[in-house]
Amino acid sequence: MAVLARYRKARAATEASSAMVAEVRAGLLKDPPEIPCKYFYDDAGSRLFEEITRLPEYYQTRTEERILEKNADAVVARFRPTELVELGSGASRKTRVLLDAMARARLLKRCVLFDINERSLQESLRGLAAAYPGLEARGVAGDFATDLGAIGKSTQRRLAIFLGGTIGNLLPSAVPAFLAGLAALLSNGDGFLLGVDLVKDPARLHAAYNDAAGVTARFNRNILKVVNEALAGDFDAAAFEHVAFYDPERSWIEMRLRALRPTRVRVRGAGIDRTFEAGDEIRTEISCKYTRASLMELLPGTGLQLVDWLTDDEGLFALAVLERDRSRPTAA
Numbered sequence: 058m059a060v061l062a063r064y065r066k067a068r069a070a071t072e073a074s075s076a077m078v079a080e081v082r083a084g085l086l087k088d089p090p091e092i093p094c095k096y097f098y099d100d101a102g103s104r105l106f107e108e109i110t111r112l113p114e115y116y117q118t119r120t121e122e123r124i125l126e127k128n129a130d131a132v133v134a135r136f137r138p139t140e141l142v143e144l145g146s147g148a149s150r151k152t153r154v155l156l157d158a159m160a161r162a163r164l165l166k167r168c169v170l171f172d173i174n175e176r177s178l179q180e181s182l183r184g185l186a187a188a189y190p191g192l193e194a195r196g197v198a199g200d201f202a203t204d205l206g207a208i209g210k211s212t213q214r215r216l217a218i219f220l221g222g223t224i225g226n227l228l229p230s231a232v233p234a235f236l237a238g239l240a241a242l243l244s245n246g247d248g249f250l251l252g253v254d255l256v257k258d259p260a261r262l263h264a265a266y267n268d269a270a271g272v273t274a275r276f277n278r279n280i281l282k283v284v285n286e287a288l289a290g291d292f293d294a295a296a297f298e299h300v301a302f303y304d305p306e307r308s309w310i311e312m313r314l315r316a317l318r319p320t321r322v323r324v325r326g327a328g329i330d331r332t333f334e335a336g337d338e339i340r341t342e343i344s345c346k347y348t349r350a351s352l353m354e355l356l357p358g359t360g361l362q363l364v365d366w367l368t369d370d371e372g373l374f375a376l377a378v379l380e381r382d383r384s385r386p387t388a389a
């Protein structure tokens with residue numbers, strides 16, 4: 058059987074690394090300084106994130122998987138997709154729940170995976186090719202905030218999925234443009250499943266980002282190693298502690314790295330040379346939490362409509378079921 062499993066990069070390697078130079082430099086020169094959270098996901102960081110998804114405190118992944126398992130057949134029955142498009146697929150365990158539902162409905166033809174980490178993509182594509190003979194699977198490596206266009210449009214009926222609550226990494230002000238870009242990949246009547254972590258008891262959120270085993274702390278500090286390796290830096294990761302807290306005003310978790318003592322840092326590849334005093338912080342991630350209402354506020358003008366809201370009994374996590382607006386022309 059012919060299995061098509063290939064991937065390409067949304068941008069050339071040189072272009073991606075010059076973007077990293079500019080982004081890391083601009084971030085570290087901000088006050089307070091920051092490092093974009095997409096740089097968490099080198100191979101070690103991707104593995105640490107997989108470990109996070111199995112932590113007892115990190116309810117997101119298993120809750121979303123349960124919601125998906127319960128509703129996959131109904132979602133497939135509603136949109137009748139022949140092609141699945143997954144953004145930020147990572148290890149792509151949840152992808153299979155939908156591919157299985159599409160196969161049961163005898164609709165499954167194609168699958169496109171989009172992820173920042175090339176190795177995750179290659180492994181996922183290899184796994185899917187083995188598990189779904191005849192599936193036309195391809196991958197695109199890129200940044201979902203800027204490179205979505207590289208996926209291109211399709212003549213197939215598409216179901217796009219963006220799971221895990223990763224939309225929370227975008228500032229809410231950046232979400233409408235992202236959603237409009239995603240809608241441009243779809244045709245009228247196509248579906249989009251968006252996983253969102255919900256506003257809840259701050260203690261529960263705090264625990265999820267400050268796990269007892271310290272995996273999130275290792276994940277957070279790993280970003281310094283990524284910067285060191287890619288940009289000839291000399292961050293002393295041991296000089297920084299993990300900080301994660303919930304900001305109830307902005308409804309987001311913020312992760313930071315806080316200097317434990319004065320530490321000089323040079324990042325030669327980004328032209329950075331500065332000292333962090335004890336207590337100085339670098340912001341490494343925001344993870345926004347939504348309600349049905351706060352998500353709906355971001356939809357007008359994007360070409361997407363909320364048609365269902367699937368959640369768990371405890372109201373921890375939701376899958377927003379969105380449809381490419383039928384009343385709009387398909388042209389982006």
Ligand code: AVJ
Nearest residue numbers: 109221222223225226273344
């Ligand atoms: C993959 C972005 C959804 O925000 O919860 C996990 C990343 N950061 N623990 C999240 C993360 C700290 C995760 N997302």
